[in-house]
Amino acid sequence: xxxxxxxxxxxxxxxxxxxxxxxxxxxxxxxxxxxxxxxxxxxxxxxxxxxxxxxxxxxxxxxxxxxxxxxxxxxxxxxxxxxxxxxxxxxxxxxxxxxxxxxxxxxxxx
Numbered sequence: 001x002x003x004x005x006x007x008x009x010x011x012x013x014x015x016x017x018x019x020x021x022x023x024x025x026x027x028x029x030x031x032x033x034x035x036x037x038x039x040x041x042x043x044x045x046x047x048x049x050x051x052x053x054x055x056x057x058x059x060x061x062x063x064x065x066x067x068x069x070x071x072x073x074x075x076x077x078x079x080x081x082x083x084x085x086x087x088x089x090x091x092x093x094x095x096x097x098x099x100x101x102x103x104x105x106x107x108x109x110x
Contacts, residue, residue: 027068028069029069030054030056032051035050056095059096070106087106091104
């Protein structure tokens with residue numbers, strides 16, 4: 001299910017339903033290596049995902065507006081020729097933990 005379909009399903013519910021539920025979706029897409037599994041000591045294990053790609057994805061969440069999808073430049077470059085994807089103009093943002101600014105785009109509705 002895409003974000004547009006999800007949005008339409010929530011909006012088309014009877015008004016009583018909407019009065020009981022507030023749905024705000026923030027989405028970001030990143031790619032790269034990550035370590036996934038139980039991380040920690042035998043006394044305290046947490047199932048976690050760590051890595052630069054995970055950190056970038058988590059940081060991009062702070063830049064995503066409600067019901068939007070943010071992608072970094074390298075994801076955009078992999079999908080820009082696909083007619084199913086439409087993007088906003090690029091934005092250059094500073095992200096804590098990254099030395100260089102990151103170029104991002106928002107996935108626009110078709």
